[in-house]
Amino acid sequence: MLKIRDLQKSYVSAGQTVQVLKGVSLDLAGAETLALTGESGSGKSTLLHLAAGLDVVDAGDVFVGETNVGKLNEAGRAHLRRDVVGVIFQQFNLIPSLTVEANIAFHARLAGKYDADWCKRLADRIGLTEQLGKYPEQLSGGQQQRVAIARTLAAKPALVLADEPTGNLDEETAAQVIALMLELVSETGAALLMVTHSSALAAMLDRRLHLRAGQVA
Amino acid sequence: MNARVLALLLLWPLAAFGQGFAGLGSDADGFALPQRGYTFDFPTDHGAHPEYRIEWWYVTANLTGDDGAEYGVQWTLFRSALAPEEAAGWSSPQVWMGHAALTTEDAHFTAERFGRGGIGQAGASDQQLSAWIDDWELDFSHMTASGTDWRYDLSLSETGPLVFHGAEGYSVKSAGGQASYYYSQPFLAVDGTLTIGNEDIHVTGNAWLDREWSSQPLAEDQSGWDWFSLSFDDGDKLMGFRLRGADTYTSATWIDADGGTTAYTDGAFMAEPLENSPTSGPEVPVLWQVQLPERGLDVTVSAINPDSWMPLTTQYWEGPVTVTGTHTGRGYLEMTGYE
Amino acid sequence: MRRQALIALLSYWRRNWLQFFTLLAGLALATALWSGVQAINAEARASYDAAAATLGEGQYTQITANNGLPIAVEDYVALRRVGWLVSPVVEGRLDGVRLIGVEPLTAPQGIGTTALSIEAELPSEPTLWVSSGVSVDGVTTVETPELAPNTAIGDIGLVSDLLGAQGISRLLVLSDQPVRQPPLESVVQGLNVQTPQGGSDIGRLTDSFHLNLTAFGFLSFVVGIFIVNGAVGLAFEQRRPLVRTLRALGVPLRTVIAIMAAEMAVLSLLGGVIGVVIGYFIAAALLPDVAATLQGLYGADVGGTLAIRPVWWLSGLGIALLGGMAASASALWKLSRMPLLAGAQPRAWSMQAGRGRVIQTIAGLFMLAAAGIFALIADGLVTGFALLGTLLLGAALLLPMVLNAALALGQRLAKGPVWEWFWADTRQQLPGLSLALAALLLAMAANIGVSTMVSSFRQTFVGFLDQRLAAELYVTARDEEDAVALEQFLAGKVESVLPIEQIDVEANGLPAELYGPIDDRTYRDNWRFLSQVPQMWDIVQAGEGVAINEQLSYRGDLQLGDMLELPGITLPVVGIYGDYGNPIGQVIIGREVFKELYPDSQALRYGVRVLPEDVAALTDQLVSEYGLPEANVINQAGIKAYSLDIFERTFTVTGALNWLTLGVAGFAILMSLLTLSGMRIPQLAPLWALGLTRGRLERLEILRTVMLTAWTFVFALPLGLALAWVLLAVVNVAAFGWRLPMFVFPTSYVFLLVQALIAAGAAALWPALKLGRTPTSHLLKVFANER
Ligand SMILES: Nc1ncnc2c1ncn2[C@@H]1O[C@H](COP(=O)(O)OP(=O)(O)OP(=O)(O)O)[C@@H](O)[C@H]1O
C-alpha cells in the first residue's frame, strides 16, 4: 500500500540546511500495521507528512498504492488526502465550527463515500453517541482524538497515517484509544502507519521500524 | 476696512480717501484753497462749497434733563468731494456722510448715514442755515436725528452773534500754512426731547455749531487733533485745538459772553493729557489739563462718559465734558487719529 | 516592574506593526470622516451670512411700484427724507447681459460688495464687475467668478446711463430701520412692499441642504464610533495571553489596566491628530464643490479655501479620545473581571458569544422600541435626531442576531460538506466581524438614507419647478389698462395666456392667498397633488370644490372633503398640493367663481405658453413692438435650468461623502480580517489536511466577506429607507413645517450594493491572499505544537 524508496528531505532554517531524511526506504502492505519510532527530531513526522502529500519530497519516491506522490501537484496531493489517505494528528484535528456529528461525517462526505449507518456505528464504537451535538471545544482531549479517528475511518481510506495520535493522553487512555483504532482499522482493511514514542503502544502493531538520524536503523 | 468704504472706493472712478485722517492730508489738485482775507457772504456761505474738497456742519450740545442728569448730543454732516464740482443726478461727485450721537453718563448711542449729492437725499441750503441727510435735519431753529432705538428732537434759538476763528475766519492748521475757513455759532439755546427706547426725556441746555471747509486742512505729517469747545459758567467760551504731528500745533479763540473774540496763535493754548481710559475703540485720554496763561486759565477737563467712542466708518472720540479749576463749566471734546 | 510590564505590553506592537498601523489608521480615519464633515459644515455655516446674496434677492423686503413701472428718483429721496432706509437698484438687460446697478452708499452691508470686495485694485474709470465671459461695450470690466452667470454689476449711475433707465427698478428695505417712520402710503402712493417670503424662492429648500449635511455629520460620527470600537476591541483581545503571562509573573491587575488605559489615550490622541489632518484635506478637497453648491444656491461667495476652526479641530480630537476610551473601557472591564488563567486563547471567534448576543438583541429591540415611541411623539428636531440615533443603534445591535439567523438558514439549505462548513464557519466568525459589519451597515444605511433624501429632494424640486414655472415666459403689465392691451396683443400669437391673479383672503379664519386660474392644460398636465379626488380640475373649474396647498391643510387640519369657508362662498376641499418653501396658505378656485366673487380684479402678471423655439422672437416682439420694458418679460426656462444645475452640484458633494463613508467601512472590514487572520490558521489547517487546497480556501474566504456584505446590505436597505423617511417626514417637518414626499431609487441602491461588494471584496483580498500563501509548514505546526 505504501512504498518508500530512498526518500530524502532537508529543511533550511536560519540559513542552515538540515538534512532530516537521508535515504529512507520502507514497505507497508495492505491491511498491515506499522509502528514508527525514534528519537525526537529523528524525522518521523517529516516522513509521515511526505507520505500524506502534506509536504513535497526532495528526492526519492513515495508510492501510495500505484500513485507516485512526488509527481503530484498541489491539487493532486489534496485529492490524495481526500480520497486515499486519512491523517490523524496529535491535536487540532477537528473543525471547530462543526458539531461532533458533522465532523465525523465531514471527510467521508468530502470524499463522496458517506455511509450514514457506518458513521452511526463508528460513533457508537467510540462511545460518543451522547455527544454528537456538541462542538469540539466542549470535549476532552481523549474524546477529541477518538472523534478524529472516527472521522478518518468514516471515509474508509486505504491508508491511515497517524502521528502520535495519543501523545497528549495518559497511558491508560492511550492504550484504549489505540486498541479501538486498531480494531476499526482492521475492520475497514486499511493499512496503518503510526508514529509513537511509546514502546508499549508500538508493540500492539504488526511491525515496528526505528528511525535514527534520518535513516532506518 | 469697512465694506462700505471699500465699495465707495471701488465704484467711484476717482479715489480720494486713503491717507491721514479721513484723507484730509491729500493734496489739493483742482480744488479751491482758502485765502486769507476772505469776506464771508451769508446766507450763501451757510450752504455747500462743492469746489472745496471737504466741509462740515457740526453741532454739539450740552444738555440737562428734568431729572438733573447730564446729556450730550452731536449732529454732524460731512461733505466730501471726489471732484471740485456739483452735477445733477447720479453722476454727482459729492458724497455726504452724517454722524449723530446721544451720550448719557453710562451710554453712548451712535448712528451713521450716507448719501450722494445730486439727488437731494443730502445737502445744505444757500438761502439760510439748513442741512440734512435723510430725515436728519439741522437749522437755527431745530435739530433732529435718530438711530434704531433712539432719537432726539430739539428746538434751537440763537442768543448771540456768529463767531469767526483765526484771522477773521481763516484758521491756520499748521506751521506750513494749511488752513480752512472756520466760523461758529456757539450761542444756541436748546429745549427739546431725547428718546431712548420707549422713554422720552425733556432737556434744556446750549449748543455750539461749527462750520468749516477746506481742501487740505492737515499737513502730511499730522495724524490727528484734540479739539475743545468749552462754555464757562460766567458766559465766556473757549475754542481750542491741538494738532498732533512732528510738532504740536495749537490755536484758540476766546469768546466773550457778548460775542467779542480774541484769537491765539500757536503755543498760547496748551492741552496735556493726564489719564487714558479704555473705550470700545482704542485707549484715549479722557482727562486733560487745559491752559491759556494769557487768560489765567488753568482747568481740568474730564469726560462725562469716557467711552464716547464713535464706532463708525470714520472712527473718533466725541463726547461732553465738565470743566473744573480756575474756571468751571462744560463743553465738548473731540479726539481724532487715535489707533 | 511597571517599566518592565510597559515594555512587555508595548513590545507586542513591535512584532505586530501591521495591527498597530490598522488601529492607528482606524482611529485616524474615523476622526477624519467626522472632522471632515464637521469642517465642511462649519465652513458652510460660517459662510452662511457672507453667502446671503449677490444682490439680496429674497433676503430683503423690497419695494416696487404697483404698476411695474420704475420708481422715480424723487420718490426714493422722499422716502429717505422721512426716515425710510431704502436703497435703490436699477436692473435691465443690455445685449442679453443682466445689468444691475446698486447704490453702494446706501446698500445693505454685503449687497453687491461681498463679491466685489476681493479685488481691491482701484479703478480709474467707470467699471463693471462681471461674471466670466461677459463684456460690455465701452466700459472697463473686471471678471468676478462669484457673480451669477451672465451678470454685470456696477454703480447705479453707470448702469442707469448704460440702460438709459429713468428711475429705479426696485428699492431694498434695510433690516435696521430708525425708531419712527410714517406709513409708506403717506409718502409715496402706488408702491408695493414685498416681505422676503419663502414664496417661490428656494431659500427654505436650501436650509434643508444644511440639515442634510448635519445629518451626514451625525451618521459619520456613529460610523466612526463603531470603527474605533472595533479596532480597540480587537487589539485588546489579541493581548490576552500576554496579560495572563504578566499577571502570572506577579504584575498587579491594576497596573496592567492603568498602563493599557494610558497607552490607549496616547494612541487615541495620536490617531486623532492624524485624523484631523486627513479630515482637513478631505474637506479642502470637497470644499470647492460645497462652495460651488452654496454659491449656486445663494449666488454668493463661500470662498474656496478652508479656515482652520478650533471647533472641528477640538471635536475631532474629542471624538478620537472619546471613542478610543469608550472602546477600551469595555475591554478593560472585561479584562478586570477575567479569572487569571481563563481566556488565554483569543476568543473573538468563540461560540461563547451566545449569552452576550442575547443581551445585545434585547438591547437592540429596546432601542427600536424607543425609536418607535420617538416616531410617534416626534415633534421637534431633538426628538427627530433621538429617533435617528435609537433607530441606528438598535439596528446595529440587532445586526449580529439578524445575520446569524440568515447564516443559520444558509447552513440549513447548504448542499455538501464544504458549504455546510462554510456557513457554520461564517457564523463563528460573526462576533469578530460584527463591529466592522455594523460600521458597514451604518455606512450603507446612511448612504441609502441620505441619497434617497437628496434625490427625493431634487425630484420634488424639479417637479415643483415644472409645476410653478410651467409657462415659458412670464410677463408683467404696467397697469390695468396695459394688461388688457397686453392680453389682446398676445391673443392668437401664443398657445395660451394664463393670468396670475391673487387676492389675500381668510380661509377658515387663516390667512391665505386665493387664486382663480383659467382652465388650461398647463395646470392639468403639470400640477402634482399629494391627494385629490377623481376629476379634480373639472370639479374646481365647475365651482364645486377648491384645491389647497399642504401648508393650509396642516394648519387648518383640512382633509379631502372638509369644507373650506372663504369670503362669500364655502366649498369642499377636493385636492391638496405640495407647495415647498412657501409658508402661506393657498387656495385655488374655479375661474368663473373667482370672477363672480371679484369682478373688478384684473391680472397684471401672465404666464405665457409658447413653443420653446418661439420664446426669443416673442420676447423681442413684446419689447420692441409692444413696448414692454425688458425687465417685465422673464424667461423662466433659463432660471429653471440654472436652479437644476445647482442641485447637480449638491449631488457631487453627497456622492463624494458617500464614497468616503463606504471606503472607511471597507477599511474597518480589512482591519478586522487582518486581525482575525492570525487566528484563522488553526481553524483552516484541518480542512487543508483533509484535502482542500489553499487556493480553494482563499476563494472561500473572499466569498465569505462578500456574502456577509450582501446580507448586511439586505438589512441596510430597509434601515436606510427608514432613515430617509425620518429625515423627510420627521426631521424636515420639524425643521421646516412641510414634508418632502419620498421617492425610491432602486437602481441607485443596486449601484450601492455593487459598490459595497467591490469594497468588501477588495478588503477581503489581502487577508485571503495572505492566508492562501501560508507556508505548509505553518499549517503543519498547528498539529504538532502546543500553542
Ligand atoms: N518546517 C521546518 N523547518 C525547519 N526545520 C524543520 C521543519 N520541520 C521539521 N524540522 C526539523 O526537522 C527535524 C525532524 O523533525 P520531525 O518533526 O520530523 O521530528 P520527529 O521525529 O517527528 O520529532 P518528535 O518526536 O519530536 O515529533 C527536526 O530537527 C526539526 O527541527
Ligand SMILES: [Mg+2]
Ligand atoms: Mg513528530
